[in-house]
Amino acid sequence: MKHTLDIIPLQDWLNTDGKPLIIAGPCSAETEEQLVSTAHLLANTGKVNVLRAGIWKPRTRPGEFEGIGSIGLEWLKRAKAETGLLTAIEVATAKHVEEALAAGVDILWIGARSTANPFTVQEIADALVGVDIPVLIKNPVNPDISLWLGALERINRAGIKKIGAIHRGFSSYEKTAFRNEPMWDLAIQLKTLCPDLPVINDPSHICGNRELIPYISQKALDMDMQGLIIESHIDPSVAWTDAKQQVTPAALSELLDNLAARQAASNDPAFDDNLATLRTEIDKLDDQIIQKIGERMKIAEKIGQYKRDNNVTILQVSRWDEILQKRTQLAQALNLDADFAKKFLELVHNESIRKQNAVMNVQPTAQA
Template sequence: MNELKPLLKDETEKLQPIIIAGPCSAETEEQVMATARELAKNGVKIFRAGIWKPRTKPGGFEGIGVEGLQWLKHVKEETGMLTSTEVATKQHVEAALEAGVDILWIGARTSANPFAMQEIADALKASGVDIPVLVKNPVNPDLELWIGALQRLYNAGINRLGAIHRGFSSYGKHLYRNLPQWHIPIELRRRFPDLPLLCDPSHIGGKRELVAPLSQQALDMGFDGLIIESHCDPDCAWSDKAQQVTPDVLNFILNTLVLRDSTVTTESLTLLRQQIDELDNELLEVLNKRMRISREIGQYKKEHRMPVLQIGRHDEIMQSRAKLAEDMGMSGDFMRSVLAAIHEESVRQQIEIFNDRTH
């Protein structure tokens, strides 16, 4: 994917960052038009609405269906906004293209399914239509699966591609509906620096009060835009009411976002970055010493027929070091992640010693 065209042609130059907004679901023509008129009045250029809604369990509202595509046509005719919707099957693609939808996106459940992605890629190729397609990350934190979904579209001749980070599902209760795990979209950006990257703070947060801070965080990390759920009466929404904001609240959020200047030179950061490089080298040296001691411990365990894994010791380290990190102003979760990686490498090296027949 090294020869991608601009996602929205000259729209990317006119609108910085790219903002896509609209209701989670198209419910009624009145709801769609009321929301669209308010968003257009506030300067939003791209309208989004779910026409087909994949639900976790049957019985819920699964989208208005093809009827809603006519409402998107009405939005475009009256407001001049571009329109966008989610597609998950060949039939969705064909119907959306026939209705003149300007931008398609592919949801997290679909991007996780290579068969579904290939079906969509084949449908787009057969249509011969040049249309921007945005791909949300899969529900699970699998970067290669995300890249694979994008590559299927690119191989089908779709080169106006973009990615949407909407967070990753996890078990249990958390602050966020879907954990951000920012390092995954950052790695996607590192591998494909020309691929437009948008953030979906609505699905990451799951609560409307988290939309603003998540939006700012995404822009601070260099994301190219935001796709935000906005409803004229979110408390009465038929789906995902807790994470939708009114057009007026969205306008307030967008007007308070701080946009970073990516053209500023970094010469003044050179000294600080040199210090970071030196500290990284010191960290590597300390880790090397730690692994050397771990190998000595592994040799001792082997000679005394002890198991590699000592659960009590592991739990003690995790708790005490995480608490110490928090006392120093760092995140306990961050330190637990670091320690888990260090412990995994220590165990790997000790198992190598156990398997070495020469000692």
């Protein structure tokens, strides 16, 4: 089901000459010199559209640096005046919105912690009524597409039409190479539900370290995201917050040079014809897969009836272990990712369990 948002397309409110939108700047505005010097270096690359900086920093625990506060807005004004870069900051309260607007900030964004709280989002939305300013909304900390959509809808209903989303990854109990798991499927789901919504990727917060930023940045562009928001500091080694995930302006320039910006579509009729042929083959295979799964579930129902009639439990752990081991081995032999195979088998197994459970307590029909 598509979600209807009243959106002004990104290219109509921020001209990037058909290139991805690049938002960059320090995680935190620390000193006036640090912010303005970084802004000049970023502007000199000729590749950055918007200067970002953290003015108010919501931290997990009290006692950590929580932002320089309102004085940082004056530094941003100076940076904008000297470089011509647009400016963007995070807001988390109505007071933040009021101060940012008074200081002439060009773009606002709502952070992951705020997105997770509808009360906070509504407070920000109420403060934006009657205002014409772009607002970007990060995904919530936890993987909840409804919360993300809800925040977008609240801001949109306040009259904000220049609206976009920021994909910054999601918290996960599993320890991986990333600070926040990308969970690309949720970003894809959002783009599917809201096809006209600009989605910007935040590789800095996904990665948590600068080494992985190029990989995630390229993947984001390959996924047809409209831009990147990357943390950049004049000297990341002395940054007051998130030092490991920030890059110098020179490193950012090199990173951007090495990215391949791909087209959303081709103007070559031969390409379109060949692609259509391949997609037709995919469609046929998908139909066959669904049909085979349907046949499998009919057998699962028969097994459920047989177990019911013989007073046997639905779950057979040894059988499930056997399926998982053999099918995963087969998947790997076919050059399929083992994690994908495991997740697919779990989905099929869960549906089989559901089917068997549905018939487990239904008494067999007496024969005449």
